[in-house]
Each structure stands twice: as C-alpha cells, then as structure tokens.
Amino acid sequence: MFESAEIGHAIDKKTFDAEVPALREALLEAQFELKQKARFPVIVLINGIEGAGKGETVKLLNEWMDPRLIEVRTFDQQTDEELAHPPAWRYWRMLPAKGRMGVFFGNWYSQMLQGRVHELFKDGRFDQAIAGAERLEKMLCDEGALIFKFWFHLSKKQMKARLKSLQDDPLHSWRISPLDWQQSETYDKFVKYGERVLRRTSRDYAPWHVIEGVDPHYRSLAVGKILLEGLQSALNRPTLEVESHVAPLGEAVDKLTLLDSLDMSQHLDKDDYEEQLITEQARLAGLLRDKRMRKHALVAVFEGNDAAGKGGAIRRVAAALDPRQYSIVPIAAPSEDERAQPYLWRFWRHIPARGKFTVFDRSWYGRVLVERVEGFCSPADWLRAYGEINDFEEQLEDAGVIVVKFWLAIDKQTQLERFQAREEIPFKRFKITEDDWRNRDKWDAYRAAVGDMVDRTSTEVAAWTLVEANDKRWARVKVLRTLNRALEEAFDKSDKKDRKGKKDKK
Amino acid sequence: MFESAEIGHAIDKKTFDAEVPALREALLEAQFELKQKARFPVIVLINGIEGAGKGETVKLLNEWMDPRLIEVRTFDQQTDEELAHPPAWRYWRMLPAKGRMGVFFGNWYSQMLQGRVHELFKDGRFDQAIAGAERLEKMLCDEGALIFKFWFHLSKKQMKARLKSLQDDPLHSWRISPLDWQQSETYDKFVKYGERVLRRTSRDYAPWHVIEGVDPHYRSLAVGKILLEGLQSALNRPTLEVESHVAPLGEAVDKLTLLDSLDMSQHLDKDDYEEQLITEQARLAGLLRDKRMRKHALVAVFEGNDAAGKGGAIRRVAAALDPRQYSIVPIAAPSEDERAQPYLWRFWRHIPARGKFTVFDRSWYGRVLVERVEGFCSPADWLRAYGEINDFEEQLEDAGVIVVKFWLAIDKQTQLERFQAREEIPFKRFKITEDDWRNRDKWDAYRAAVGDMVDRTSTEVAAWTLVEANDKRWARVKVLRTLNRALEEAFDKSDKKDRKGKKDKK
Structure with a gap:
C-alpha cells in the first residue's frame, strides 16, 4: 500500500x-x-x-x-x-x-x-x-x-x-x-x-x-x-441527486406491530398510583445519587402519540430529582446552525457528561417518524437512519451512557378525548394546535413508522419500552420503574466488571 | 437590608x-x-x-x-x-x-x-x-x-x-x-x-x-x-418600546477625525517590503512560541473600508504561523441561534483559550459601524455599545488576553480603483458585490462612525491602530509589527509582575 x-x-x-x-x-x-x-x-x-x-x-x-x-x-x-x-x-x-x-x-x-x-x-x-x-x-x-x-x-x-x-x-x-x-x-x-x-x-x-x-x-x-x-x-454534482438505491421495508405487507400486542386497558387506581409513584421517585433519587452513577450518564428519550402524556411523565421524573442533576431538552424543528450540520449533531450537543441525566422530549427518532411521514427527508435518508441511530446509541453505551427509550402509546379514541379536553381548559390551549389535528389524520402512517422504528432500533444496547398510556397513572409509574431498573442493571454490570477486574489482577 | x-x-x-x-x-x-x-x-x-x-x-x-x-x-x-x-x-x-x-x-x-x-x-x-x-x-x-x-x-x-x-x-x-x-x-x-x-x-x-x-x-x-x-x-410591555433617553454624539459639529491626520502616502518599495515582512513574520512566529504566551491569548480585530486589504493582511499574518496555533473567525450576519442571544454572545463563543490566537475578520464593532449606519439597530443600542465593548475588552485584558485592533483605511479613489480591478479579475469577482457599491455611497456616514468608534473605544486596554492602507505593503508590515509590539509589551509587563511578586515574597 x-x-x-x-x-x-x-x-x-x-x-x-x-x-x-x-x-x-x-x-x-x-x-x-x-x-x-x-x-x-x-x-x-x-x-x-x-x-x-x-x-x-x-x-x-x-x-x-x-x-x-x-x-x-x-x-x-x-x-x-x-x-x-x-x-x-x-x-x-x-x-x-x-x-x-x-x-x-x-x-x-x-x-x-x-x-x-x-x-x-x-x-x-x-x-x-x-x-x-x-x-x-x-x-x-x-x-x-x-x-x-x-x-x-x-x-x-x-x-x-x-x-x-x-x-x-x-x-x-x-x-x-x-x-x-x-x-x-x-x-x-x-x-x-x-x-x-x-x-x-x-x-x-x-x-x-x-x-x-x-x-x-x-x-x-x-x-x-x-x-x-x-x-x-x-x-x-447536480443538486437534484439521483436517489440512491433504496431497499423498501415492505410496506405492502399488512403487519401486526408490537403496538397491537399492548394491553391498553392497563391502569392504576389513585391510591396504588400515589404509593407506587412515591416509591419509584424515591428510588430514582437514590440511584442517581449512588456513587456508581459517577461512571455513567443517563439519557431518557420520550416519544409518543400527540397527547399521550409525555410532558406529564417527564414532570413526574423531574419531580423526583434535584433540578441541578438533570436537564430537559425539548426537540423542535432544527435551527439554522443545526441545519448546517449532520442531523445527529444537535443531539450530540446535548449528550450529558458523566454523572448527569438528560431527558430528550422527542429526539433523533424524529428522522424515522415525523420526517419520514411528512416527507421532510428522502426515503434514502430515513432508511439509513436506523443503522446510524443504532451506531450512535452503541457509542453512547460504550462510554457508559445508559439509554432508555419510551414510546407512550394511546389509542385513537383517547387522543380525541384529550384533544377536546385541551381545547376547553384555558391554560392547556397552548398544547393543542392545527398541526395536532393534521397529524391525527395520518394516524396509520405514524403507526407504521413506529412499528418499523421499534423493530429496527430496539436493541440489546438500548431497548424500546412501549408504555400503555391510556391511563396516565399507569404510564408514569411504568416510566419511573423502567428507568430505575435500567440504572440498577447498569450498576450491577459495572459491579461485576469491577469484581472480575480485581479477580483478574490477583 | x-x-x-x-x-x-x-x-x-x-x-x-x-x-x-x-x-x-x-x-x-x-x-x-x-x-x-x-x-x-x-x-x-x-x-x-x-x-x-x-x-x-x-x-x-x-x-x-x-x-x-x-x-x-x-x-x-x-x-x-x-x-x-x-x-x-x-x-x-x-x-x-x-x-x-x-x-x-x-x-x-x-x-x-x-x-x-x-x-x-x-x-x-x-x-x-x-x-x-x-x-x-x-x-x-x-x-x-x-x-x-x-x-x-x-x-x-x-x-x-x-x-x-x-x-x-x-x-x-x-x-x-x-x-x-x-x-x-x-x-x-x-x-x-x-x-x-x-x-x-x-x-x-x-x-x-x-x-x-x-x-x-x-x-x-x-x-x-x-x-x-x-x-x-x-x-x-408593548413591542414598540418608547426609545430610551439618548444623548446624541454631536453629529452636527463638523469634526476632524483621526482618519484625517493619517499620512495616506505611506508606502514601502518591494525590496524593503519583502525584507521587513519576513523579519516581522519570523518575529511573530517566535513570540507565539514563547513560553510566556501560555499565560496569554491573542485577539486581533480587523476592520476597515471595503477593499482596504483586510483579507490580504490576515493572510500575511497567518502565513507566519503554524495553522494549529490560530483560528480565523469571519463575521457575517448573525445566525438564528446568535440572534436569540445578546449581541456580544457570538464573539464570546470564539474567544481563544490561553496560548491561542484568534483573528476576527470584522467583529463586535459591527454594532457601531454597519448596524449604526444601516439602521439595523436603534441609536440607543449602538450608543450604549461603546461602553459595553470597552467593558468586554477590559474583561479580556484582565484575563491576560491581548487585544489588538486594526482599522485599515484607504481613500475613496483607491477604493474605486480596487473595485474596478476586482470586477475584471475572474477569481476576484466573488469579492465584489452590489452591497459594496451601495456601501460606497455612504462613505461619509461610515467615516463619521469610524471617527466616533476610534474616539470612544481606543483605550489603554485595547487601543486602535489606524493603518494607512493605500499601499498594501505598508499596511501588511504595519499590522505585523503592531502585533509583535503588543505581544512584547504584554510579555514585559508579565515579567515585571513576576519579578515584583518574587520581590514581595522575600
């Protein structure tokens, strides 16, 4: 050579x-x-x-x-x-x-x-x-x-x-x-x-x-x-590029997705909820203060149907913690500076340092959800995104970042009821826009996109947790419990590695 | 209390x-x-x-x-x-x-x-x-x-x-x-x-x-x-704010500015230029490698008339150095992210770390030059900018950052000749736009703005150097020499402080 x-x-x-x-x-x-x-x-x-x-x-x-x-x-x-x-x-x-x-x-x-x-x-x-x-x-x-x-x-x-x-x-x-x-x-x-x-x-x-x-x-x-x-x-090179070779995902096949297997009737009554919520919040607070957290960082990704209760779930997570420990990154349309970079750049910016916790309210999955469904990027772009995202999350995991991903799922009827309720409560008006109604018309396209997303990016490194969110209480407790389990598993793994390391040295 | x-x-x-x-x-x-x-x-x-x-x-x-x-x-x-x-x-x-x-x-x-x-x-x-x-x-x-x-x-x-x-x-x-x-x-x-x-x-x-x-x-x-x-x-608060109290700078007075006192016939012949250029470049390279540079950083600001030769002067400075030592920040219109912040924010972003050198090709002085003349900000905004900029530069100086500011001045006839020449040379076409001709029509307004800028921001902490730039050779050597002197002065000051410190300890 x-x-x-x-x-x-x-x-x-x-x-x-x-x-x-x-x-x-x-x-x-x-x-x-x-x-x-x-x-x-x-x-x-x-x-x-x-x-x-x-x-x-x-x-x-x-x-x-x-x-x-x-x-x-x-x-x-x-x-x-x-x-x-x-x-x-x-x-x-x-x-x-x-x-x-x-x-x-x-x-x-x-x-x-x-x-x-x-x-x-x-x-x-x-x-x-x-x-x-x-x-x-x-x-x-x-x-x-x-x-x-x-x-x-x-x-x-x-x-x-x-x-x-x-x-x-x-x-x-x-x-x-x-x-x-x-x-x-x-x-x-x-x-x-x-x-x-x-x-x-x-x-x-x-x-x-x-x-x-x-x-x-x-x-x-x-x-x-x-x-x-x-x-x-x-x-x-001409601006209108010839579309590169794209292997379709087989949308013609009528697929059952994991979403179909959710038991949407899951719920918690008020007393159980309050007890479990407090328990899980205290557990989360304790885990994030654990010494072993210094070797890790935590990233929680919240995606879900409109009105599925992402905001409320995030608030319950935040309420468990000292505000100095976490930051919440709401993802909207990219800014000019962000558009001048590869699409993952704006998420890399917000990856937490060791010991810290970042909540993404929507995330890099926008590429295979809204950008796919609305045609904001080409099929070639979102098709390759699955692999790129897996690579990205693997890099995080290799560096000790714990990645937990939630899809908050509600059914179509529940969404309708929540939209209507929002229009009636004055301080929730801001939460409902024309866009929400438009997105609702594309319910099936979004459902297919979610199915593909989960199939292709739920990995050993960073699994998706589907959250039955018709009942908000159930959803919030499940989110907290999942975060806690992920932290405990990661800490256990570190402990085992440490023990193995010590043993090897002997 | x-x-x-x-x-x-x-x-x-x-x-x-x-x-x-x-x-x-x-x-x-x-x-x-x-x-x-x-x-x-x-x-x-x-x-x-x-x-x-x-x-x-x-x-x-x-x-x-x-x-x-x-x-x-x-x-x-x-x-x-x-x-x-x-x-x-x-x-x-x-x-x-x-x-x-x-x-x-x-x-x-x-x-x-x-x-x-x-x-x-x-x-x-x-x-x-x-x-x-x-x-x-x-x-x-x-x-x-x-x-x-x-x-x-x-x-x-x-x-x-x-x-x-x-x-x-x-x-x-x-x-x-x-x-x-x-x-x-x-x-x-x-x-x-x-x-x-x-x-x-x-x-x-x-x-x-x-x-x-x-x-x-x-x-x-x-x-x-x-x-x-x-x-x-x-x-x-209404968006259209009542303009706050503004004390005008006395534009009615026909002022002579420092620009009028420049000897625009300054020039160097080719042999002198080449010898002095090489000498000053070597000196700059040596000074930036000096151990004492580790306690300092260097910021050079280049402003000047259109076609005054900022780019060429910057290139001669860069040519003296290892590209790993410096960075050049060209300032154009602010991006969306930058507009969401106070105007000094986008310059703070680029302030060099200790040991490093940053060249600003145009700078925070845009506020009292183009923004003033073109009306991109209110008089209240640019009038208070003089003090804010002085504060900013004082903060830099306090932290060991050496700030050197150049105004490259040419006369109106020289500018005309350069504009015409640029239109004729193919690879310089990009350097001349409609905007340049428009700015030229506002020559007097810019001249007044430059006069006020120099009067109000040429401080002990960070003085302006006016560079007679009708002759490019003269200008380039003067720029390099000024940088070298600023570095030497700063190093001398540090040395004195160190000696004083040692003496005080005895």
Whole structure:
C-alpha cells in the first residue's frame, strides 16, 4: 500500500512555480463557490509519518486558499470536558458547517494508531475502532460531507534523515513528537497498523490518498490537485441527486406491530398510583445519587402519540430529582446552525457528561417518524437512519451512557378525548394546535413508522419500552420503574466488571 | 437590608393550598407566552444563606412550571476549558436563549462572595467584581433579558437549627456545604459581604428580592408571585418600546477625525517590503512560541473600508504561523441561534483559550459601524455599545488576553480603483458585490462612525491602530509589527509582575 510512496516522487522548482498560480486561483474559486452554495462541509483528515510534511502542507494550503474559510483543528490531550463524554463527542463539536472546510490534525485515526502502537489495547479493540471510523465517515458522507484523507508517507530511511534535519533546525526543534519516532520499532509498528487502517477504511465515498512526503514541491502540488479535483466534482454534482438505491421495508405487507400486542386497558387506581409513584421517585433519587452513577450518564428519550402524556411523565421524573442533576431538552424543528450540520449533531450537543441525566422530549427518532411521514427527508435518508441511530446509541453505551427509550402509546379514541379536553381548559390551549389535528389524520402512517422504528432500533444496547398510556397513572409509574431498573442493571454490570477486574489482577 | 427577612414570615398550609392552583396556572400561561413570543430570555439568580431553601424552591418551581423550558445551571468547580478562558466565559456559554428561562445556581455573586469570605482577595477586588456584575446585568437587560435576583435569607439562629435538621435527615446529609456554615464567623462574614453586594447591585432593571427562608409555604409563594408579576409585566410591555433617553454624539459639529491626520502616502518599495515582512513574520512566529504566551491569548480585530486589504493582511499574518496555533473567525450576519442571544454572545463563543490566537475578520464593532449606519439597530443600542465593548475588552485584558485592533483605511479613489480591478479579475469577482457599491455611497456616514468608534473605544486596554492602507505593503508590515509590539509589551509587563511578586515574597 505504501510502496509507490517510496519511489522518490519529485517536482522541480521551475515546474512547481509554473503550476502554482493556476492551481491557487482554481482552489480559491472552488472555495468561494463552496461558501456561496453552502451545500456541504469539507473535512480533511491529515495523518501519516512524523516528518513527512503534514504541518507544512496544511500551512501551505492555508496560504494558497482563503484561511478565513478553513478551520484547522488539533486534537491532542483530551480536556476534562471531553473525557467526561463519549470519545466521538470531541469530533462532533468541531465539525465544520456546510460551506466551510475543517482540517483535522490528530483525528480518530491518530488516536487509534497511537493506542495500538503503544499497546494500550490489542487488535480486537483496534478493529472495533477502525469499523467505528468507517461507519462515522459513511454517515458524514451520506449527510453530504466531502471527506479527504491524506496519509503522508516516508520510508524509514527518509524519515530518519528528515528527523535529523528537523532536530538541527532551531525553528523546528521545539516540536515534540507524540511517538518516539527515533526508534525503528515505532516506525515499523506505525506502518504496519497504518496499512491495516488504510486497507479497511479506503472506500469509494472517502478514499485515502497516500502522499510521498520527501519532496515539498511534489507533496504540495499533489495535495492541492486532489483537493481541487474533489471540490470541483462535488460542486458540479447536480443538486437534484439521483436517489440512491433504496431497499423498501415492505410496506405492502399488512403487519401486526408490537403496538397491537399492548394491553391498553392497563391502569392504576389513585391510591396504588400515589404509593407506587412515591416509591419509584424515591428510588430514582437514590440511584442517581449512588456513587456508581459517577461512571455513567443517563439519557431518557420520550416519544409518543400527540397527547399521550409525555410532558406529564417527564414532570413526574423531574419531580423526583434535584433540578441541578438533570436537564430537559425539548426537540423542535432544527435551527439554522443545526441545519448546517449532520442531523445527529444537535443531539450530540446535548449528550450529558458523566454523572448527569438528560431527558430528550422527542429526539433523533424524529428522522424515522415525523420526517419520514411528512416527507421532510428522502426515503434514502430515513432508511439509513436506523443503522446510524443504532451506531450512535452503541457509542453512547460504550462510554457508559445508559439509554432508555419510551414510546407512550394511546389509542385513537383517547387522543380525541384529550384533544377536546385541551381545547376547553384555558391554560392547556397552548398544547393543542392545527398541526395536532393534521397529524391525527395520518394516524396509520405514524403507526407504521413506529412499528418499523421499534423493530429496527430496539436493541440489546438500548431497548424500546412501549408504555400503555391510556391511563396516565399507569404510564408514569411504568416510566419511573423502567428507568430505575435500567440504572440498577447498569450498576450491577459495572459491579461485576469491577469484581472480575480485581479477580483478574490477583 | 435583611431585617425584614428575620421577622418570621409564614403562611399556613390551608392558605398555601388554596393559592397554589391559580398561581401555577398563571405561571404556566406566562411561560408559554414567553416561549411563543420568544422576545427575551429570563435569568433567575439564586443566592443566599445555606439551608434557606434555595434548592427546594427551584425544585418546586420546576414542578409548578414546565421544566422543559427551564435550564437549571450550576457553576461549581471550573472545568479546565473554563479556567483557560476569561471568568465570564462560563456564564456566557450558559445563557438561555430568547423564550427560555435559565436558573443560575452558583453564579457570579456566589463566586465573589466565596472569594471574599475565604479572604482570597480584599475589598478592592471584591468591589471590582461587584461593579463588573452590575455592568453585565445592565447590558443583559438592555439587550432585553429579564433578570430576577433572589436572596434566600435566614437569621443565624434559624440557620443553625436548619443545618442541624438537614444533617439528621438521611435524604439531605449527602450535601456538602461549600463554606463551613457551622461556624458563626462564616455566617457573619457572608451576611456582611452579602449586604454590600445587594446594596450595590439592586437596580431598577434588576432588583434583588430578599426572601425569608424559614417557612417553605411563604418562600415558595413569594418567589412564585414575584416571578409571575415580573413575567407578566415584561410580556405585556408593548413591542414598540418608547426609545430610551439618548444623548446624541454631536453629529452636527463638523469634526476632524483621526482618519484625517493619517499620512495616506505611506508606502514601502518591494525590496524593503519583502525584507521587513519576513523579519516581522519570523518575529511573530517566535513570540507565539514563547513560553510566556501560555499565560496569554491573542485577539486581533480587523476592520476597515471595503477593499482596504483586510483579507490580504490576515493572510500575511497567518502565513507566519503554524495553522494549529490560530483560528480565523469571519463575521457575517448573525445566525438564528446568535440572534436569540445578546449581541456580544457570538464573539464570546470564539474567544481563544490561553496560548491561542484568534483573528476576527470584522467583529463586535459591527454594532457601531454597519448596524449604526444601516439602521439595523436603534441609536440607543449602538450608543450604549461603546461602553459595553470597552467593558468586554477590559474583561479580556484582565484575563491576560491581548487585544489588538486594526482599522485599515484607504481613500475613496483607491477604493474605486480596487473595485474596478476586482470586477475584471475572474477569481476576484466573488469579492465584489452590489452591497459594496451601495456601501460606497455612504462613505461619509461610515467615516463619521469610524471617527466616533476610534474616539470612544481606543483605550489603554485595547487601543486602535489606524493603518494607512493605500499601499498594501505598508499596511501588511504595519499590522505585523503592531502585533509583535503588543505581544512584547504584554510579555514585559508579565515579567515585571513576576519579578515584583518574587520581590514581595522575600
């Protein structure tokens, strides 16, 4: 994979000087078209061998292009805020908006390579990280991002020579190399694991470009030309894209969904309710104060039919807690800044830090519910969302975030009664709008969407809990009890792991 | 100031139960009107004596109102990201957007009170902090925010009794008190300094409300009613406000501005330029790598006539540096999220962490330039902006941020020539729009605005540098040289302080 990047590509100064002006002009033009159209973001990943000209090339690109439209991001040591969140959070918060270009030094690849070379983990986890990167990039591209991945290469001999000359140069000797590159062994490992990364993650939508780093003229022109070509081709792509291949979910089949199997007559009488509510609230308060919570975070997702009582259930959860422990994120239409990002971005923003609890009042499932039913996104978009959402929730779970998801279900008659009641009570008027009545007309379409959603995203990592909500009391207690069980299960699992860890050490 | 909060306000349960339903309904109504209109944010500051029911009251408000529209923020220990920024940054990043309510536990007042009670500083710095809070709140209110400040009070005797009962209660004994409240002395100091804070910062636009904390019914109803009254009055305020009192700047006087005193014939020939450019660039690179930079951050503001060469000057600055060291923030019209916040919010977002350098291509001065000239804000808004901007920059400077501001000036003829040239060069077409020609028609209005801006915001803390930019070479070198001098001066100052500190210790 790196062979052709060790054969001594070089370009003489004269050719270089002759080619640069036109390239620069074209890059500037492309960059401004990118800004003007603001249709997609550009992400440039910079990886490779130390001393192969990564920094120099990025510097030159900033000179050639308009640096005001480029964000160069370094990811060195994680800050404590980053450490308190799932690993991908730090990348999500730095994604460039549509129309802009983000250059990521020290991205997800450097993190996994360093970890593997330093033997912080074995191949199993390394491969998981590689697969995770692949899924992330696929998703970003599907959301419109243009990704360039550059691997700057040097042969071992070239590297040693280069490091020596850098060391002697007072302008460069301040640099600290993150890996001890002086050792041959480091180089060998880095190249070996780098090869594996490139092999697995070079895909049609985001291929790697291996750049021989010895000759500055060659590497600069090569990177510049690849960027230009990619930019121009993406900019000239027609806006009305040909719909990508979509495998329908078989809507023709009249399916029974899990919703049909709910016993909607479940209910609690007032005394039982009050007793159980208080018990479960106290239990929740206790669990969230448990020491073991420091290793976890809690995310509760509330979805449900209109008027199913999401607000009331959330209020009963909140009432159990100190307001400093939780935050509630109501999800409505995305704002301008949010529309300039992949759709999961606005949820990543609100993922709680360790020890904290976030309630989502509606959520990322909007994509496969309202956006699907109302046609706010294409079938290709919502069809791929199931997998993307599963990936997202798995990342949360891997980082200790407990994800609990509720669908509050009522039947059509109950909804009608609640709508009518709302119209009559003055301080509930705000809760009922024309939209609600319109949504009601699409009852069956929503029902099908919910069925597919539950089938495709109720996972071991984050199961859906369907809540029979014709009786509000029943629903509220079930919500609280489910949260409590999820916390207890997660704590038990942590305990077992700890015990196993201690045992293994003995 | 606290006397009337020690006389034993109480409300019996029957009265309480009778009053609550109507209060709740009205609060909910007000809250939803707040959301619907989204005209202003609400900020609720919670301070006072430990054990006086701060947490309980906020919990109750979250139960009474819709918690989905309330953000409860705690400010305990600063994170490392917060420590790397000016102190106010942590509050700015947590401001609620228009239509929402933010409850700030542990706000600027708690920080200053704790510092003073613990003798981390003396009255001088304490008073500075008080004055800073006053200015911040004035600005927030002028930007439309509705601020409630609650001080929960207890007499010393009441506090001791309350702390004892909390300690015996297993549900509360997990709490850690930030100050050692068991000691009488702490209480006395806290009340003494609290009195000073309340006296100085209780203003018409954001008065303090002292709430006697002994009786839960009383304190809850009191807070609820104050909130309701304030919300209703703010919501019913007509949108077309009577313009507040405005003192004009004397535009009738034909003023000579500093711009008139510039020698616009300044220039550099090519050889001098290239030599000086390289020298200054190397100097800048060295200074930004200087160890002393770790205690500082650098902010460079670029303003200037259209076509004055801001972009080119910024490119020459960037070219001196490793792209990982700086970021460039181009300022255009604010986004939706930004419009939901005070106008300085979108600049606070981009203030660099310690050790970093941010270039603003246009800036917060838009308020007194384009917004003034084009009438995008009222005269009252831009007239008060001068003081607000000076406050803002002083906060940056206090935290070690070096602020350097450039006005790139060209004359009218030079601008015409550059506009015409731009229309002819293909890859510069994007740089010239109808807007540019329109702005040119308002040359004199802009000139007056620039004159006032320089007069009113060129301060010891952050002086304006007027750059004669008819000759681009001259301008670029002057920009770089000015940056270098500012860095050197700041480093010298730090050195002197360090030496003084060491001497004082001896």
